[in-house]
Amino acid sequence: MAIKQRKLELGVLVASLALVTSCKREDRPFQTSAPSAEAIQFTRMTDFRAGGPSISGNQPSPAMSADETPEEKEFEENAYMVGEGKRLFSAFNCVGCHAHGGGGMGPALIDDQWIYGHEPAQIFCTIIEGRPNGMPSFGGKIPSFQVWQLASYVRSLGGLVPGDAAPGRDDDMHGGPPENSAPNQKPNDSSLPKSAEMPK
């Protein structure tokens, strides 16, 4: 009896150890984008954007090349990545236009309305290419892994990343509930921007 229980305990211990090692939440991969020739082209695309010409020019848009799309888990199930996204969201002054997600001059990001799509690759594209009604293009200015970090954070605002990876606290006045308690929402893609809605 006692031996059986011991075995059970051991089994649970081993199983939980396996869980711990396979948990992506706490990884801190600092070397996200190991320097490579592609990495460069990856962040510089067309000459054709609001932010002015890029250096090497005429590269295909990154969101178009499927093999560059990272495994979603790498970013969205990892608290460090989403947390870095949150830091960069202020550092690169996304808050200047989107406030802390509630929206300002740019649309709200905490709601379920997505004008340009809620998938990570779509948000990646929004940040890199910019969007016509006033979203600047950051292509060539933010390395791709940081764009993925930002995308995962933007998704956490709408409750689209696992709650245990989303940030749980703020360093500033925020008002709303923290990202990790954002309600799970069913994203509503191809929404109209507020300005285009019919007056009620």
Add this chain to the structure above:
Amino acid sequence: MIAAATARWATLADNDFGVTSGEWVRGTKSVLDPAGPQSGRIHQLFLDYFWLSVVVYVLVVLFVIFAVILRRRRARWTGPILAEPAPSREKLRGWLVGLATLATTIALFFLLAGDHAAGRAIRSLSTDNALKIRVTGHQWWWEFRFEDEAPSKIFTTANEIHIPVGRTIEVELHSPDVIHSFWVPNLHGKRDMIPGHPTRIAFRADKASEYWGQCAEFCGYEHAKMRFRVVAEPEEKFNAWKAAQLQSSVQPATDSQKKGQYVFLHTTCVMCHTIQGTTAGAMMGPDLTHLASRKTIAAGSLPNKRGHLAGWISNPQTIKPGVRMPANSLPPDQLQALLDYLEILK
């Protein structure tokens, strides 16, 4: 081998300070070598504590030895000692213990008073006509803004400052992220930098020399590599340095330098760094307007040499893992041009 060791010891004795690459950059970093009134006072307090402790230690050890010898001698004369000592000896012991307690209390009060007096003395430096510097501790580098009545005379630099000898420096300490601590061992004690709560200290350097500062409050991965340098120099030299810092950045002259500037302004760098006189004006990383005038890069981690700069720009994560600057895989020609440009930013 021995020669190398001696040479190394000589540099150590000269108090130069090692950086990550194993090279040495000039500057002292020692509380035992005070260079200003505050650190002098702290050093004096340390010496008071030290010598008093030495005296107490020696006395205690002497008494223990004395007691052991005495007891052994007596045991030889009289055999095992009986449980009850003579009343007269008991009385003597009482006096001795009483005296020792009194001496201990006096010594402790002496230290307490010294501590208090030192605390008052190091805060009493007059800040009239002080040079005001606003210091911001970032994870993991230092931002210094030299204040002035006239806005046109305010400038910002990072990780290395010059100060005039003999003039009081008043620093106002800020932190935008976590708690750091400002510490230049040769000049003053530590002072915490607390987010949302500016703190202040004033100090003075009386000896012209180069000093190292260090963050003294654990603040994340690269806490150990969060250093800065303080160059104390005569007023005229300081004024010359200040005038140079107030200048806008040197404009590129050669084709390569021009290309380098273009690379800087059209890749990621411009999102985080400022170079006065160009369109780069972000404050997420150190101000690079006069990068080439500094002796180290990455908050005192590496000497400011072309090779180190290239390594840092290509992959700072190998030098300071976790640092908040991303790797930049620039093609060789762009990297070389960028280095040509950064090297002229005197």
